Amino acid sequence: MTTTHPSVAAFGASAGELTVGGVPLGRLAARVxxxxxxxYDRSLITRRVxxxxxxxxxxxxxxxxxxxxxxxxxxxxxxxxxxxxxVASAGELAIALDTPTPPTRISFAGxxxxxxELRQAVAAGVLVExxxxxxxxxxxxxxxxxxxxxxxxxxxxPDFAVKGSGMRMGGGPQQFGVDAEQVPDxxxxxxxxxxxxxxxxVFAGSQNLGAEIIGQAQRSTADLVLRLAEHLDRVTYVxxxxxxxxxxxxxxxxxxxxxxxxxxxxxxxxRLTPALPDAAVHLELGRYLVGEAxxxxxxxxxxxxxxxxxxxxxxxxxxxxxxxxxxxGQVIRRNYPLAVGHRVxxxxxxxxxxxxxxxxxxTPLDLLGDDVALPRADIDDLVVIFQAGAYGLTASPTAFLGxxxxxxxxx
Amino acid sequence: MTTTHPSVAAFGASAGELTVGGVPLGRLAARVxxxxxxxYDRSLITRRVxxxxxxxxxxxxxxxxxxxxxxxxxxxxxxxxxxxxxVASAGELAIALDTPTPPTRISFAGxxxxxxELRQAVAAGVLVExxxxxxxxxxxxxxxxxxxxxxxxxxxxPDFAVKGSGMRMGGGPQQFGVDAEQVPDxxxxxxxxxxxxxxxxVFAGSQNLGAEIIGQAQRSTADLVLRLAEHLDRVTYVxxxxxxxxxxxxxxxxxxxxxxxxxxxxxxxxRLTPALPDAAVHLELGRYLVGEAxxxxxxxxxxxxxxxxxxxxxxxxxxxxxxxxxxxGQVIRRNYPLAVGHRVxxxxxxxxxxxxxxxxxxTPLDLLGDDVALPRADIDDLVVIFQAGAYGLTASPTAFLGxxxxxxxxx
Numbered sequence: 001m002t003t004t005h006p007s008v009a010a011f012g013a014s015a016g017e018l019t020v021g022g023v024p025l026g027r028l029a030a031r032v033x034x035x036x037x038x039x040y041d042r043s044l045i046t047r048r049v050x051x052x053x054x055x056x057x058x059x060x061x062x063x064x065x066x067x068x069x070x071x072x073x074x075x076x077x078x079x080x081x082x083x084x085x086x087v088a089s090a091g092e093l094a095i096a097l098d099t100p101t102p103p104t105r106i107s108f109a110g111x112x113x114x115x116x117e118l119r120q121a122v123a124a125g126v127l128v129e130x131x132x133x134x135x136x137x138x139x140x141x142x143x144x145x146x147x148x149x150x151x152x153x154x155x156x157x158p159d160f161a162v163k164g165s166g167m168r169m170g171g172g173p174q175q176f177g178v179d180a181e182q183v184p185d186x187x188x189x190x191x192x193x194x195x196x197x198x199x200x201x202v203f204a205g206s207q208n209l210g211a212e213i214i215g216q217a218q219r220s221t222a223d224l225v226l227r228l229a230e231h232l233d234r235v236t237y238v239x240x241x242x243x244x245x246x247x248x249x250x251x252x253x254x255x256x257x258x259x260x261x262x263x264x265x266x267x268x269x270x271r272l273t274p275a276l277p278d279a280a281v282h283l284e285l286g287r288y289l290v291g292e293a294x295x296x297x298x299x300x301x302x303x304x305x306x307x308x309x310x311x312x313x314x315x316x317x318x319x320x321x322x323x324x325x326x327x328x329g330q331v332i333r334r335n336y337p338l339a340v341g342h343r344v345x346x347x348x349x350x351x352x353x354x355x356x357x358x359x360x361x362x363t364p365l366d367l368l369g370d371d372v373a374l375p376r377a378d379i380d381d382l383v384v385i386f387q388a389g390a391y392g393l394t395a396s397p398t399a400f401l402g403x404x405x406x407x408x409x410x411x
Numbered sequence: 412m413t414t415t416h417p418s419v420a421a422f423g424a425s426a427g428e429l430t431v432g433g434v435p436l437g438r439l440a441a442r443v444x445x446x447x448x449x450x451y452d453r454s455l456i457t458r459r460v461x462x463x464x465x466x467x468x469x470x471x472x473x474x475x476x477x478x479x480x481x482x483x484x485x486x487x488x489x490x491x492x493x494x495x496x497x498v499a500s501a502g503e504l505a506i507a508l509d510t511p512t513p514p515t516r517i518s519f520a521g522x523x524x525x526x527x528e529l530r531q532a533v534a535a536g537v538l539v540e541x542x543x544x545x546x547x548x549x550x551x552x553x554x555x556x557x558x559x560x561x562x563x564x565x566x567x568x569p570d571f572a573v574k575g576s577g578m579r580m581g582g583g584p585q586q587f588g589v590d591a592e593q594v595p596d597x598x599x600x601x602x603x604x605x606x607x608x609x610x611x612x613v614f615a616g617s618q619n620l621g622a623e624i625i626g627q628a629q630r631s632t633a634d635l636v637l638r639l640a641e642h643l644d645r646v647t648y649v650x651x652x653x654x655x656x657x658x659x660x661x662x663x664x665x666x667x668x669x670x671x672x673x674x675x676x677x678x679x680x681x682r683l684t685p686a687l688p689d690a691a692v693h694l695e696l697g698r699y700l701v702g703e704a705x706x707x708x709x710x711x712x713x714x715x716x717x718x719x720x721x722x723x724x725x726x727x728x729x730x731x732x733x734x735x736x737x738x739x740g741q742v743i744r745r746n747y748p749l750a751v752g753h754r755v756x757x758x759x760x761x762x763x764x765x766x767x768x769x770x771x772x773x774t775p776l777d778l779l780g781d782d783v784a785l786p787r788a789d790i791d792d793l794v795v796i797f798q799a800g801a802y803g804l805t806a807s808p809t810a811f812l813g814x815x816x817x818x819x820x821x822x
Contacts, residue, residue, distance in 0.1 A: 088773040091812075091813025091815070092812065110812070111713065112712040112713055112724035114712055114726060132724075134790065135713070157717060173718040173767075175715070175722045179718055302543050302545045304544075308584060311586045313522045313586055314523065315523060327739060328776075329738050358522065358523075360521065360522060360523030362499040362520060362521035362522065364587075365739075395808045397739075397806045397807050398809065399481075400478075400805050401499045402477075402500040403500045
């Protein structure tokens with residue numbers, strides 16, 4: 001039964017009906033006025049940050065990777081909860097600058113930053129994470145032109161790789177960052193220019209559920225940062241990356257955050273604080289902060305039986321939630337957790353059926369639930385897809401087949 | 412060498428520089444004013460329609476599946492060349508209705524059509540292709556409410572399957588269409604209502620490069636249509652589907668259109684015309700009409716060497732051309748044809764290097780060319796990705812990471 005997935009329980013229910021931010025789903029749908037829509041639960045985001053604050057060492061600064069969910073309401077909410085915002089484009093930069101988070105607490109990373117984007121970042125006064133010597137040259141030029149002293153960090157492609165990540169972004173050859181062994185030369189180049197070099201960012205991979213692996217990566221990251229720090233007079237910024245995963249599928253075990261916290265305490269207290277007393281030590285989290293706080297809510301438009309298989313055709317689909325269709329970087333397609341909105345607590349055997357949930361797009365790729373057990377749903381019932389808070393709408397081909405864009409609400 | 416791909420040769424070149432619609436790429440980029448952009452070659456689309464007209468029997472009516480590329484300029488251009496437009500949403504319907512193509516020559520197919528969409532379609536006077544009994548009920552209700560007699564066809568899920576399609580959309584259980592064996596009952600239901608039932612649409616799969624397979628599917632489709640036609644007094648519409656593929660990869664052999672034309676001639680002349688003299692026989696093509704007529708043009712933002720591997724980082728990426736990154740329904744990632752814009756005719760060995768072309772998104776998924784041989788390209792050079800005319804921008808997560816939308820031009 002999909003109803004046992006922990007993400008379903010986290011939202012809660014009222015008389016068997018899913019609630020989001022305490023509002024029963026049917027009422028929320030009426031408030032939104034149309035389906036499909038994304039709903040993000042404000043209190044779940046808040047509780048996730050609280051959990052991190054309780055579990056991680058006090059000195060850890062939490063950054064939110066805006067790319068995970070850039071809607072302004074969510075970014076504004078997180079601005080009040082976390083210590084920093086991390087952006088990956090000029091578009092995300094604009095959203096971050098609209099929050100109360102000061103520019104000095106916004107960092108800008110990502111390969112292929114253009115001269116124009118870097119000029120915007122320098123003018124904004126944010127921390128630019130350099131991915132290459134070319135970017136360093138561009139930042140220096142922008143600073144000279146604007147009469148501003150840019151503040152930069154070096155994003156480092158580590159000399160180790162992290163196993164078990166959903167996506168590996170460090171180790172071996174990479175488009176991300178500057179190879180660790182090339183960093184001293186880049187620092188020499190920067191020392192001759194009018195820039196403040198704050199420190200280093202090492203990001204090794206994302207969507208990792210293995211606390212041991214993350215812990216080992218953090219240890220290796222600290223080693224690397226301490227080695228590189230010998231080439232800088234004063235380090236004020238260390239970004240240890242993040243990559244904390246969330247459980248999407250029944251066999252996924254949630255991350256053991258306690259273990260990660262213990263390793264980080266050891267790294268921060270025993271190693272980074274003595275060696276780099278002025279450094280703000282950042283973790284950068286996106287999916288882990290918001291991924292489990294979002295649902296994608298669709299309505300059943302048609303119910304049909306084709307050669308023994310029952311289909312629920314909903315008014316949403318892969319154009320809004322591509323990852324749930326298994327077409328966003330996944331090698332093997334697996335079902336995201338699904339539920340019928342007004343019957344999430346049906347745990348029993350009555351009236352449960354095997355159905356295939358498909359979106360409204362005219363393509364066989366638009367598959368949201370392949371042969372899943374759900375309480376019987378009829379036309380006009382709401383079908384909910386969980387784990388939709390990160391890399392949902394913005395990671396989806398919204399214009400595909402010309403359907404309207406969905407609403408997004410923070411509740 | 413990627414420069415040998417036939418799609419590159421089709422565009423032509425001037426002094427080694429790719430041309431689109433006869434305009435050298437550098438000049439076109441200056442005209443567009445920014446990169447990245449999509450450029451579609453008007454004459455290549457025209458020539459593709461001419462090829463089909465020459466090769467297919469005269470009685471075949473050509474329909475354009477707007478979903479393949481819905482930008483108004485392309486749809487307007489094709490409106491003047493083909494006989495019909497096929498849409499898959501109310502959004503695409505609006506684009507089609509803006510063309511000179513009369514509503515009677517517009518068809519609307521796709522699962523999960525809502526009551527509101529069907530009401531729009533009935534009011535517009537287009538042909539509604541019914542995917543289920545539910546849709547039939549909705550169309551009848553819309554007709555009664557609007558005082559209009561809807562014109563419908565039944566989309567049939569065939570009782571055969573087509574092998575070798577990129578995507579199978581017929582045979583076995585499907586969300587698409589009405590199972591062939593259920594069609595007589597649906598026709599009985601419709602006979603009692605005030606609707607005109609024009610005929611049938613059978614669509615078995617897409618992106619098929621096997622002419623023999625397509626021919627066999629067309630034969631089976633004709634058999635099925637003739638069986639089902641016994642339940643209708645008069646058939647005025649037969650849509651045989653399409654699914655003609657285009658070659659994306661070096662080992663792909665272009666479709667043998669001549670063979671398909673011969674089979675269609677036999678089907679139309681020997682079978683459909685005698686039995687259904689009033690029927691307009693349609694083929695519905697999307698990708699085959701426009702897919703090879705488009706390029707995605709990016710500019711090199713950074714060039715870096717990481718541990719022995721040379722990366723070209725371009726200002727575009729998977730947010731605009733998801734399929735080229737291998738993340739849109741593909742099981743195995745393969746490189747789309749790529750070229751350096753001003754050196755497409757470099758066929759030799761001088762100054763060719765192995766590079767990895769990546770987009771500007773901060774994710775390892777954003778891979779456009781994995782270890783490809785290209786003439787040396789530097790920062791500010793243009794890198795072109797071919798086969799971008801269909802399922803390109805609209806099938807991509809444009810908002811992902813907050814970069815600007817690209818321009819699209821028809822040249």
